[in-house]
Amino acid sequence: GAVVSQHPSWVICKSGTSVKIECRSLDFQATTMFWYRQFPKQSLMLMATSNEGSKATYEQGVEKDKFLINHASLTLSTLTVTSAHPEDSSFYICSARDRPQTYEQYFGPGTRLTVT
C-alpha cells in the first residue's frame, strides 16, 4: 500500500516551453502533497506544499508563477514548469500524506527534467 507514482519518469524539453509533471497516489487519498527538487549529488529541497482544493504554499525563493502546482483531486497533483530554462533541469520528486495529522510521507520515484 501507499504507492505514489510520477509521470513522466524523465522528460526533455526545449528552452521556453512548458512541461507538466503528474504525481498520483495510487491506493490512498492524499490530503497533502509535496514537491521537492533535487540537484545532482545534493539533498531534497522542498518547493511547495499543496492541499487538495486549495492554493499551494510555496517555500521562500520558489517562483510560484514559474512552478505552477495544482492539486485538483485527492489523488492527483501536477507541477508545471513554465517557460523552462536549462537551470530548471533537475530531479523533481513528489510525496503525499494520507492523513492530516501524520508526518509520514510517501515518495514518488521522481521525474528527471532536462531543458535543452
Add this chain to the structure above:
Amino acid sequence: AQSVTQPDIHITVSEGASLELRCNYSYGATPYLFWYVQSPGQGLQLLLKYFSGDTLVQGIKGFEAEFKRSQSSFNLRKPSVHWSDAAEYFCAVGSWGKFQFGAGTQVVVTP
C-alpha cells in the same frame, strides 16, 4: 535556526562490515525523525522513523537507529552491510508538517 546535519558526505565500507551514519538536528522541541535511502535515479524509500517511545528503532533491511536526546542525534546503524546497501542515505526531520532533509551520505560498499 532549525537544521539537520549529516557530517559525513561519503563513507566507504567493506561488505560484511558494520556501518554507522550520523545525523544531528537542531530544533526547539523533539521533532519526528526519519531515515530514507535513495538508489541512483530513484525516489526515496523509508528505512525507519522515530516519533516517541523506545529510543532504539528497528527498520527494514536490517537497519536500526538510536535517538539520543542529549546529543540531538539519530544515528543509523547496520551490523553487516551488503553490496546492495550502496546508496545515498538521507536523514529527515519532520516539524510543522514539513520535512527538512540532511545533505545526505553516499555509501560505497567494497568487496
